[in-house]
Amino acid sequence: MSWKNLIQQQAVAFPKESQSALTPLADLSIIIVSGDDAGSFLQNLLTNAVNALKPHQAQLNGLCSPKGRLLAIFQLIKREQDYLIVLPAELAEAIAQRLSMFKLRSKVDIALSDSLAAVGIINPDNKMTDLPSTTMQGSETELGLLIKQAGQSPRFLAICEKDKTLLLSEWLTDGWQLTTQAFWQLLDIEAGVPAIFNDSKEQFTPQQVNLELVGGVSFKKGCYPGQEVVARLHYLGSPNRRMFLARVGSGELPQANTPVSDDDDNTLGHVVQAQTTHDNTLLCQVSMKLSAISTKANIGGNAVTELTALVNDEG
Structure with missing residues (x-):
């Protein structure tokens, strides 16, 4: 079964509890950054400490505008010879072009991959061995490089060659369920992992989406675009x-x-991302004014019935 055929297969919206499931993440793209200067190049552009990464490790990372507003949030994965940026497909071309603007004389190659695919693995069965046990740590498997993800359910982001889909097809005939990309996004939402899309680029600072609280910002590294704004808010x-x-x-x-908004249509915040849950309610990550968290709020004219802090620190 080809990668195209796999992503066209009918999937269940919500797999059974503890059921082994996989999700072809066709809404994600992968940018490959390679070359002798790849590490230092990314270190000087991104919010996190790229130099701290070791092979088969990943980190949440951000790319900001000079005003400290997020253009993208992504997982940066270090391989032996290069780095992978895994991000929403709708942003990929623009981010690759923006990175290329900073190349100058650096020995760096930046390219969108057409051979690599991202797959979500949820509750893997005991046939999968040597899986990483620490979030953002990775290991090589027969499928490809697997990175452990945040959240209560055991889940892994697999980066594999698209011709490995034959193996995935075999799993589906061996009791695994195929689930939707929306379900994978719901798990990200529950885990407090923020995202940026075309509709929200340059809307949020890292702090407004808790990026530094989920390990996506280093305040000990050197300068990067927007760093002064982000650091000033942190220290001052x-x-x-x-x-x-x-x-x-x-x-x-x-x-x-x-x-x-409130009942008078005053803006209290903005949606970061949202998905439908198993009981047909909506679960939304929202960036909210701290002064407004006790105010009756609405999203799209529908009342917010519950507002839960994702972190203990409220500023």
């Missing part, structure tokens, strides 16, 4: 917004950057 002030989980009882799934 406190964020007036944080990211929360908001539950909405019903309604249309809101897009990224949808306003969160």
Whole structure:
């Protein structure tokens, strides 16, 4: 079964509890950054300490505008000879072009991969051995490089060659379930992993989506675009917004950057990302003003029934 055929297969929205499942993540693209200067090049551009990465390790990372606003959030994975940037496909071409603007005389190659694919692995069975036990650590398997992901359910991001889909097809005939990309996104939402999309680029600072609290920002590294703004807020002030989980009882799934408002239509915050849960409620990551977290809030005209802090530190 080809990669194209695999992503066209019918999938269940919510796999059974503890059921081994896989998700072809066709909404993610992979940028390969290689060359002698790849590490130092990325170190000088991204929010996290790229130099701290060892082969088969990953980290959450961000790319900011000069004003300290996020253009993208992604997983950066170090391999033996290069780095992989795994990010929403809708951002991939623009981010690759922006990175290329900074190449100058650096010995760096930046390319969108057409041979690599991202696959979500959930609750792997005991046939998969030597899996990493620490979040953001990776190991090589017959499928490809697997990186352990945050969250309560055991899950892994697999980076594999698209011709490995024959193996995935065999798993599906051996009791595994095929689930949706929406379910994988829901697990990210529950785990507090933020995301940036076309509709929300340059909307949020790292602190407004808790990026530094989930390991996506280093305050000990050198300069990068937007670093002065991000560092000033860290050392000289406190964020007036944080990211929360908001539950909405019903309604249309809101897009990224949808306003969160009060009954008088005053803006209290914005949606970071959202998905539908198994009981047909909506679960949203929202970047909210801390001064407004006790205010009755609405998203798309539907009431927020529950607002939960994702971190203990509220600024």
